[in-house]
Amino acid sequence: MKQFNMKETNMKPPETEAHGVHAMGRDEAGRLYSIGMRELVKPLGVDTSAVEALAALRIAGKSLRMMQERWAETHHLSEGRLGVMFRLLRVGDCQLGDLADELDSTPRNITGLVDHLERDGLVERVPDTQDRRSVRARLTPAGRERIESIWKEGLEHQFEVVQGMSKDDLAQLRHLCLQLVENARKELGK
Numbered sequence: 001m002k003q004f005n006m007k008e009t010n011m012k013p014p015e016t017e018a019h020g021v022h023a024m025g026r027d028e029a030g031r032l033y034s035i036g037m038r039e040l041v042k043p044l045g046v047d048t049s050a051v052e053a054l055a056a057l058r059i060a061g062k063s064l065r066m067m068q069e070r071w072a073e074t075h076h077l078s079e080g081r082l083g084v085m086f087r088l089l090r091v092g093d094c095q096l097g098d099l100a101d102e103l104d105s106t107p108r109n110i111t112g113l114v115d116h117l118e119r120d121g122l123v124e125r126v127p128d129t130q131d132r133r134s135v136r137a138r139l140t141p142a143g144r145e146r147i148e149s150i151w152k153e154g155l156e157h158q159f160e161v162v163q164g165m166s167k168d169d170l171a172q173l174r175h176l177c178l179q180l181v182e183n184a185r186k187e188l189g190k
Contacts (some may be wrong), residue, residue, distance in 0.1 A: 075150050080113045085147040093136045117147050
């Protein structure tokens with residue numbers, strides 16, 4: 001791989017007004033790429049396939065997160081509150097600390113989310129019968145009814161987002177994303 005010095009390159013940001021921040025193009029094989037990202041890294045004169053792929057993943061992640069946040073707002077919830085409710089629907093009563101671990105969040109954030117859901121009558125705190133020091137969160141009947149209807153709608157939206165992808169495409173996407181997770185965990189463990 002060619003070595004480079006960022007001071008020696010003629011780097012300038014892509015023309016975002018002409019293409020839009022994340023305008024897409026197709027390469028000679030018909031695969032999508034970010035025009036702006038390609039223009040940004042082209043002057044480096046090195047193989048930028050990893051940079052472009054990871055940038056595409058970041059763009060996709062940000063877009064999916066924005067979609068989920070907007071969708072949650074249509075149900076008068078935040079993405080975090082929706083996540084707590086989905087988790088409680090799936091696993092039942094759960095210690096707040098376990099919710100934080102499972103949702104990759106902080107205990108403080110989970111406490112705030114549960115506070116809001118409790119005020120809205122969707123979640124309640126109950127004592128943990130196994131550990132008197134712990135508190136568990138539980139969906140109320142109103143919360144269960146609400147999240148069950150939202151869950152069904154959410155599944156339909158997921159199929160819309162992956163429209164045009166085959167089951168093999170989706171399996172490959174899943175595999176590649178999880179391969180990145182494994183690689184990142186190895187890097188973080190160094």
